[in-house]
Amino acid sequence: MNLKSLLEVVLVFVPLSFLTVGGGQSIVADIHRQSVDVYGWMNNAQFMDLYALSRIIPGPGALLVTLVGWQAAGLAGALVASAAIFIPSSLLVYGLAHLWTRFKGTRCIRAVEAGLVPVAAGMVLAASCTVLRAAEGGAWAWGVAAVSTLALMLTRLSPFLMLGLGAVVFLVALG
Amino acid sequence: MIPTPSSLRPGDAPPPSAFQLFLAFAKIGLTSFGGGLSGWMMREFVQRREWLSEAEFLSGLALAQAFPGVNVINMSIWVGFRLRGGVGALAGALGLVVPAMLLALAVVGAFSAAAKSDSVHVALAGVAAAAVGLSLQTGLRAARRAAQSMAAAAIMAATFGAIFFLRLPLLWVVGTMAPLSVGLAYLRLRAREGS
Numbered sequence: 001m002n003l004k005s006l007l008e009v010v011l012v013f014v015p016l017s018f019l020t021v022g023g024g025q026s027i028v029a030d031i032h033r034q035s036v037d038v039y040g041w042m043n044n045a046q047f048m049d050l051y052a053l054s055r056i057i058p059g060p061g062a063l064l065v066t067l068v069g070w071q072a073a074g075l076a077g078a079l080v081a082s083a084a085i086f087i088p089s090s091l092l093v094y095g096l097a098h099l100w101t102r103f104k105g106t107r108c109i110r111a112v113e114a115g116l117v118p119v120a121a122g123m124v125l126a127a128s129c130t131v132l133r134a135a136e137g138g139a140w141a142w143g144v145a146a147v148s149t150l151a152l153m154l155t156r157l158s159p160f161l162m163l164g165l166g167a168v169v170f171l172v173a174l175g
Numbered sequence: 176m177i178p179t180p181s182s183l184r185p186g187d188a189p190p191p192s193a194f195q196l197f198l199a200f201a202k203i204g205l206t207s208f209g210g211g212l213s214g215w216m217m218r219e220f221v222q223r224r225e226w227l228s229e230a231e232f233l234s235g236l237a238l239a240q241a242f243p244g245v246n247v248i249n250m251s252i253w254v255g256f257r258l259r260g261g262v263g264a265l266a267g268a269l270g271l272v273v274p275a276m277l278l279a280l281a282v283v284g285a286f287s288a289a290a291k292s293d294s295v296h297v298a299l300a301g302v303a304a305a306a307v308g309l310s311l312q313t314g315l316r317a318a319r320r321a322a323q324s325m326a327a328a329a330i331m332a333a334t335f336g337a338i339f340f341l342r343l344p345l346l347w348v349v350g351t352m353a354p355l356s357v358g359l360a361y362l363r364l365r366a367r368e369g370s
Contacts (some may be wrong), residue, residue, distance in 0.1 A: 050283070050354045056299060060212065060277025061205045062245040066276050067283050075280070078341030082276055086268070089244025090252055092198045094264055096242065097256035107364050114364070116237035117230060118327040119349060121317035123240060124213070124332025128310040129339050131210075131303070135273055141304040150310025153315065154216075159218065163208055170301025175294055 005073035006080050008039050013065060013084035018088065020062070032070060041072035062086075140173050185346050190258045193266040199224070200270030202368025205278065208302055212247040214294050216254070217316075241349045243294060247271065274290055324363075330356045 012034045018028045027049070037043045042050075050071060053066035062085060069081025103109050128145070135141035148162040191199070199219060206217045213236055220226045227235075235257070239249035247266055255267025321327040330352055339346045 017276070019195055020245055021245060026285035041257050044276060045302075052296075053283055054279070054296070055303075058206055058208045059277050059279065060245055060247050061210060063247070064271075064320040070280060070283060078276075078280060086245070086248055086272060087366055088227065089242070090248060090268060091292045093239070093242050093249045093252045094256065094261070096212040096238070097253055099265065101256070106194065107361065107368070110366055111232065111361035113234035116353060118321035118331040119334050119352050119356050120233045120240070121238035121314055121321045122331040123237065123338065123345070123349070123353070124310055124314035124317060126335045126338035128299045128314055130306050131307055131310075133339075136297075136300040136305055137304060141300070141307075144301060145277055145307040145311060148305040149311040149315070152308050152312045154249075159215070159306075159309055160206075162308060163302045164299035166303075167298040168301070168307025170297050170304070171294060174300075 005041075006076060009069050009072055009077050009081045011083050012039070013069075013081050014088055016065075017085050017088040018092075020085070029062065035068050037071065039072070041068070046071065109173050130148065137170060137174055140170065144169055191224075193259050193262045196259055196263050197266040197270035198256075200267045201274045204271045204273075204275035208306065209305060210320075211306040211309040212305070213250060216247070216250060217313045218309065220254060227254065229316060229320065231257065233320070236313075237353070240345075241353060259330050309343045326359050326363075327356070330359070355367075 012031075016030060019030075020027050027169055032047055032051075036044055036047055047068075050067040051064060054061060057063065063082075065085045066078045068084045071076035073080070074120065100109065132141050132145055137144075144166045148159075151157050151162055152159060176355060202216050203212060203219060217229075217232055217236075221229050221232050232254075235253045236246075239253055240246045242249055249295060251271040252264045253268035255263035255265070257263075259266065318331060321331045334348060334352045337343045337352070338345065
């Protein structure tokens with residue numbers, strides 16, 4: 001087993017664990033820089049392949065980290081990279097959740113909970129629209145998203161049906 | 176202004192076991208094609224299983240996004256802890272990550288060529304567009320709740336504008352709007368309940 005590569009994996013991903021905000025997109029540029037330019041675990045094309053793959057598979061987009069670890073140091077690298085990116089920030093949030101339960105029901109906590117709802121609303125709506133602004137397909141993407149939103153809010157149709165229809169519409173219109 | 180007690184649990188079902196939490200999060204990890212995991216979570220935990228109220232879910236979502244870390248992982252820890260303490264948090268996070276991770280490793284070994292195919296690429300863009308519907312649905316429900324007071328509606332609009340139109344960094348926006356909104360909510364609670 002290559003201990004040096006494993007150590008490098010830890011050194012890259014533990015700091016990034018605390019720098020991740022949002023869905024994990026914020027650290028992709030830095031993962032690219034370190035894994036291609038700094039440590040030379042792979043070349044640019046290999047990185048792009050892993051990135052594309054991380055978009056196809058279900059689950060958190062941050063699983064890109066698992067794939068990069070795999071490329072860097074095999075199965076052990078994949079496991080170490082995943083632990084390094086997920087555990088440090090998780091401990092922080094765990095501590096927060098603990099504090100929360102302890103002070104549950106106090107006016108401060110209730111104010112935080114009520115006050116965060118409109119902020120969350122603005123954030124989620126802005127994130128959705130930002131994804132659509134950058135999406136391929138332009139007006140088709142907005143149209144598919146609008147139809148899917150309405151269907152999910154007004155009917156009991158399965159989200160999987162909407163995802164499948166989205167793929168079909170794109171293949172027919174743009175494929 | 177209608178009070179929205181966040182402690183209100185919609186169903187009176189008993190809290191799920193750690194194993195049930197693991198399975199529920201594994202399902203989300205393995206089926207959330209196209210991203211938008213928080214939308215899948217809200218659908219599963221608030222609408223389908225009624226384990227959490229909408230307000231509990233949404234305030235947790237804002238905290239999970241404001242804290243460092245991948246926000247869906249933060250959310251799994253938050254929800255797991257809320258429902259089943261430390262064991263629940265562990266079960267939730269492992270459920271979300273481990274099965275999806277094993278699948279990712281299996282796929283990288285077998286199908287890395289698929290990622291380069293043009294029609295896979297276009298189909299995936301379509302899936303991603305439809306998946307935005309899940310997030311938008313979450314956002315619209317939160318917006319309906321926020322629109323109950325003028326101040327909250329203004330905060331929501333300002334947050335949206337700062338991120339979408341001005342493209343300011345998320346951390347700055349949340350760092351400004353969250354304390355402001357929480358402060359206003361505190362004053363509102365104090366006015367209603369007396370000090």
